[in-house]
Amino acid sequence: MTDTPTDASAPPKPRNLFSALELDPRLLGMIGAFVVICLIFNFLTDGRFMTPRNIFNLTIQTASVAIMATGMVFVIVTRNIDLSVGSLLATCSAIMAMTQTWLMPDWLGLGLNHPATMPVAVLVGILAGFTIGAFQGWLIGYLTIPAFIVTLGGYLVWRNVSWHLTKGQTIGPLDENFQLFGGINGTLGETWSWVFAAVAIAVSFFALFRSRRAQVAHEFPVKPIWAELVIGAIIAAAILGLVAILNAYEIPTARLQRLYEARGQVLPAGTIEGYGIPISVLVLIVIAIIMTVVAQRTRLGRYIFAAGGNPEAAELAGINTRLLTVKVFAIMGVLCAISAIVASSRQTFHSNDIGTLDELRVIAAAVIGGTALAGGLGTIYGAILGALIMQSLQSGMAMVGVDAPYQNMVVGSVLVLAVFIDIVYRRRTGDKT
Amino acid sequence: MTSPLVEMRDMQKSFGGIKAVDHVTIDLYPGEVVGVLGHNGAGKSVLLKMLSGALQRDGGEIYINGQKATINNPRDARNYQIETIYQYLALADNLDAASNLFLGRELVSPLGFVDDAQMEAETRKILARLNPNFRRFHTPVAGLSGGQRQSVAIARAVYFNAKILIMDEPTAALGVQETRMVAELIDQLKSEGIGIFLIDHDIHQVKLLCDRANVMKNGQLVGTVKVDDVTEDDLLGMIIAGKCPASAIPGPGALQTA
Structure with a gap:
């Protein structure tokens, strides 16, 4: 064999603006679809759709489903499915609600709104989600x-475990600190939102810089500098834009007055304050980053995708695919618990029907986001965008005044259409999967 | 003689009452290419899957360099520097070349994150040696040609310093040019003292590449021959009828002639 050096270090000529940026065309397609949906609804509602208030609501309505959708990506990528997420959410929600309304205040005698209640409830909920998820994963991986069967059974079991635990009652109101996760009741405020934006931009630029430096160090072809700068600028603009919009949603004066009174202060005349980033959205952002890092930068993520692409090859490479299944479902369980925190605190109480039909929304979000049911393919950001697209369709139609049955008909059709477009796109680009 | 690199003694494996491998004993010396031949279902792949750890044996013992070895899964086999190139190219189609090459043995940064840049650099180096035409480092291997995919599979074995290489019909999916590339590579690896088990049913190929050949039929060993001592017809006779030529060392599966 000859030992000719490859000409890999020669930079390829950028063919045009888009190819030089090396953006994922599927991501662009989804963002395009989202923008079109927003523009259409904005037109139909005379500009009410794209107000700070509605965008704020959209983000907090999306958070719960989007959080679970990131986990569903891993589940579907490994050629599995989880039909039990909505029920699991209900069970976690019930356990957490009981922890904060019975266990902590009454049994332990700590009274209402004790500072320890929220962290304990969150911990108990996450532990429950982890345990149930891991158990289902064990049934699937080892037995x-x-x-499909395990989680179909789980769908019935956990929905009614939650019913049994609460004896069918609605439990509330939830702990005040716990309610901070609910969206409107817990936001960062304008200043901290800007701080968050600054940190996020700094971290993004650092990540771009690090990745470029690693490529240069190994003498790989790199994008032209201007392309990196354009991408950096787009990221910065997106972060700043989102924060600006969320900050522009102003807290009503009456509410502001109550907030100041609670702090023992007097509201200075003419004060205007925006809500800023809801904590539930912050939770979603943090989870999205963690899940993306797991998917792309850890062995666990690599094995999840390898096992999805070719389970046999993964096993022959020495990967314990059974344990991997347990891990994937345990992650899914934890994310259900986190979604339960967001969902129950948003409605300020636990109800029996919490999370009903969420399994379908979550699966749809992942699939609209480009996760292939055949396995091996999917992205975290795609699933979140998928959740956002579905939620904007749903609330947009509600604003326009479309009746509920028609809303679901449209959402269902969009799901099928999105998958069809994806299939056509893949056939065109020649991807086999 | 020195002790063999690999010795598989009295290997047995059944699937639901069918004896896929029935008391088979074969060996392999350093720098030697040993063929394992037989019809589909003769048990040749099953036999060597017990060596690569993909299947657990029902009975028998494996000796590596004269020492008894414990091989119960692919990881064990890798610890003995046994690498396998599978018939259907055990690659994850959705991952790129570097991810496949390092699958299960990823290079990680000090913080424990996979170091893709480092892995890609190593992959570029090894593939530049094996297949200088290989350029597509960022596409999933599903998009590669049979030869390119085989390059990745072989690179995996070479990169991790295999001492014992199992090749399960390595040229089955390849064209003429690519087959020649694999043949050259086998010669090169052999000269480096690596022992190779070659599973194949192309007799011509076996005559060309192997030093010795074991023929299997219905899970039993028909016999072991030095390929230079026999004709292609002799080999065919062993495969089809289980008839051993005079120069062969007959096994339990040899046709009993009076």
Whole structure:
């Protein structure tokens, strides 16, 4: 064999603006679809759709489903499915609600709104989600019962475990600190939102710089500098734009007055304050980053995708695919618990029907976001965008005044259409998967 | 003689009453290419899957360099520097070349994150040696040609310093040019003292590449021959009828002639 050096270090000629940026065309397509949906609804509602208030609401309505959708990506990528997420959410929600309304105040005698209540409830909920998820994963991985069956059973079991635990009652109101996760009741405020934006931009630029430096160090072809700068600028603009919009949603004066009174201060005349980033959205952002890092930068993520692409090859490479299944479903369980925190605190109480039909929304979000049911393919940001697209369709139609049955008909059709477009796109680009 | 690199003694494996491998004993010396031949279902792949750890044996013992070895899964086999190139190219189609090459043995940064840049650099180096035409480092291997995919599979074995290489019909999916590339590579690896088990049913190929050949039929060993001592017809006779030529060392599966 000859030892000719590759000409890999020769930079390829950028063919045009878009190819030089090396952006994922599927991501662009989804963002395009989202923008079109927003513009259409904005037109139909005479500009009410794209107000800070509505965008703020959209983000907090999306958070719960989007959080679970990131986990569903891993589940579907490994060629499994989880039909139990909505029920699991309900069970976690019930356990957490009981922890903060019975266990902590009454049994332990700590009274209402004790500072320890929120962290304990969150911990108990996450532990429950982890345990149930891992158990289902064990049934699937080690006992080799199909995921469809295990989670279909789980769908019935956990929905009614939650019913049994609460004896069918609605439990509330939830702990005040716990309610901070609910969206409107817990936001960062304008200043901290700007701080968050600054930190996020700094971190993004650092990540771009690090990745470029690694490529240069190994003498790989790199994008032209201007392309990196354009991408950096787009990221910065997106972050600043989102924060500006969320900050522009002003807290009503009456509410502001109550807030100041609670702090023992007097509201200075003419004070205007924006809500800023809701904590639930912050939770979603943090989870999105963690899940993306897991998917792309850890062995666990690599094995999840390898096992999805070719389970046999993964096993022959020495990967314990059974344990991997347990891990994937345990992650899913934890994310259900976190979604339960967001969902129950948003409505300020636990109800029996919490999370009903969420399994379908979550699966749809992942699939609209480009996750292939055949396995091996999917992205975290895609699933979140998928959740956002579905939620904007739903609330947009509600604003326009479309009746509920028609809303669901449209959402269902969009799901099928999105998958069809994806199939056509993949056939065109020649991807086999 | 020195002790063999690999010795598989009295290997057995059944699937639901069918004896896929029935008391088979074969060996392999350093720098030697040993063929394992037989019809589909003769048990040749099953036999070597017990060596690569993909299947657990029902009975028998494996000796590596004269020492008894414990091989119960692919990781064990890798610890003995046994690498396998599978018939259907055990690659994850959705991952790129570097991810496949390092699958299960990723290079990680000090913080424990996979170091893609480092892995890509190593992959570029090894593939530049094996297949200088290989350029597509960022596409999933599903988009590669059979030869390119085989390059990745072989690179995996070479990169991790295999001492014992199992090749399960390595040229089955390849064209003429690519087959020649694999043949050259086998010669090169052999000269480096690596022992190779070659599973194949192309007799011509076996005559060309192997030093010795074991023929299997219905899970039993028909016999072991030095390929230079026999004709292609002799080999065919062993495969089809289980008839051993005079120069062969007959096994339990040899046709009993009076």
